[in-house]
Amino acid sequence: MADIYATNDGIVLKNIPATSGGSWDAARDATTGQVFDASSVSTTTGYGRIRIFTYSGVERWIIQRVYMEFDTSGITTLPTDATLKIYGTGQNNSDLIVVKGTQSDSLVADDYDNLDFGTVYSAELATWSTSGYNNFTLNSTALAAIRDNNDFKIAIINYDYDYLDVDAGSNARHETGGYFSEADSQYRPYIDVTEEAPDPVAFNEFKIKNSNLNIKKSNLKFNPK
Amino acid sequence: MSQYHISSSNLTFSLYENKIVYSRENDSVKKECTEYWFNNQNEIHSLEEMSEISYIVSGSNSYIKDNGWSNTSNIAFTESDVVNLYSGAKTISDVVNDVMSVNSTDEEDAIQLIKDTNPYVKGWSI
Numbered sequence: 001m002a003d004i005y006a007t008n009d010g011i012v013l014k015n016i017p018a019t020s021g022g023s024w025d026a027a028r029d030a031t032t033g034q035v036f037d038a039s040s041v042s043t044t045t046g047y048g049r050i051r052i053f054t055y056s057g058v059e060r061w062i063i064q065r066v067y068m069e070f071d072t073s074g075i076t077t078l079p080t081d082a083t084l085k086i087y088g089t090g091q092n093n094s095d096l097i098v099v100k101g102t103q104s105d106s107l108v109a110d111d112y113d114n115l116d117f118g119t120v121y122s123a124e125l126a127t128w129s130t131s132g133y134n135n136f137t138l139n140s141t142a143l144a145a146i147r148d149n150n151d152f153k154i155a156i157i158n159y160d161y162d163y164l165d166v167d168a169g170s171n172a173r174h175e176t177g178g179y180f181s182e183a184d185s186q187y188r189p190y191i192d193v194t195e196e197a198p199d200p201v202a203f204n205e206f207k208i209k210n211s212n213l214n215i216k217k218s219n220l221k222f223n224p225k
Numbered sequence: 226m227s228q229y230h231i232s233s234s235n236l237t238f239s240l241y242e243n244k245i246v247y248s249r250e251n252d253s254v255k256k257e258c259t260e261y262w263f264n265n266q267n268e269i270h271s272l273e274e275m276s277e278i279s280y281i282v283s284g285s286n287s288y289i290k291d292n293g294w295s296n297t298s299n300i301a302f303t304e305s306d307v308v309n310l311y312s313g314a315k316t317i318s319d320v321v322n323d324v325m326s327v328n329s330t331d332e333e334d335a336i337q338l339i340k341d342t343n344p345y346v347k348g349w350s351i
């Protein structure tokens with residue numbers, strides 16, 4: 001079992017008014033947004049935020065996506081299990097899903113659309129605790145990505161509207177809160193990876209040179225780490 | 226005031242005679258960051274990024290507007306700009322109250338929406 005904590009986490013947010021061509025499609029299909037690093041994101045609403053609202057008489061659309069990555073360079077065999085754990089707080093009315101992230105090594109505005117909707121790493125998480133860790137069970141595609149990449153990059157997005165590309169309608173508010181890597185250690189996002197232990201090495205005879213120790217016909221086994 | 230360095234392009238921004246200037250590594254020549262320069266380079270990707278640089282280098286995030294760059298009249302760089310650009314508002318409280326009212330939402334959400342909509346502004350009182 002290995003706990004690997006998130007790095008380079010933060011959000012990229014698109015906020016576009018109707019007067020600048022704003023619409024659901026314009027917001028979802030945008031290629032650039034505004035970056036907020038882990039220290040400046042609202043933890044109460046930071047995850048999978050969809051907000052459609054009126055400002056100074058003009059309708060606006062906000063879609064907010066979370067990006068983070070994990071150093072998986074030490075994992076070279078296919079894990080048997082892996083769970084993404086996010087400590088919840090604040091709001092809990094945006095169902096979330098994890099997909100492949102293709103963001104930069106340092107998050108930038110152009111990373112807004114650097115995610116792969118077609119490469120899903122988890123099922124939809126429809127329930128959210130605001131006072132404990134929430135667990136995304138990572139699927140076989142994610143497990144292979146953990147094995148094959150030194151940096152396992154993900155995007156966490158709203159499921160019902162952003163992932164499915166369904167217009168959330170007017171005056172919509174779907175937000176879920178959770179902590180980022182700037183939080184105290186007991187709240188930080190991490191992945192819990194389980195690797196299968198290698199087969200033990202069995203010996204028919206075990207001798208230590210220049211000693212009298214000689215074990216034969218026993219069930220002596222060593223379990224490599 | 227501070228300098229601002231972009232390592233990927235070896236660009237360093239600083240303040241010289243109240244103007245933001247840039248220089249490249251191994252080049253002592255400092256050139257002014259004009260609107261023409263901004264529109265013809267590809268290292269600073271947005272006005273927001275340029276505003277952030279001007280805030281770090283000069284202490285003012287309204288440098289762009291103050292120096293007459295075009296197409297900035299509808300961008301809020303200060304909280305006063307937010308009020309002036311918001312239809313019918315005279316104070317920042319008017320803005321908060323109207324956002325709360327028209328969206329049937331609470332004050333915390335309204336303030337978040339105002340800040341999200343005006344990302345250049347520093348030093349909020351709300």
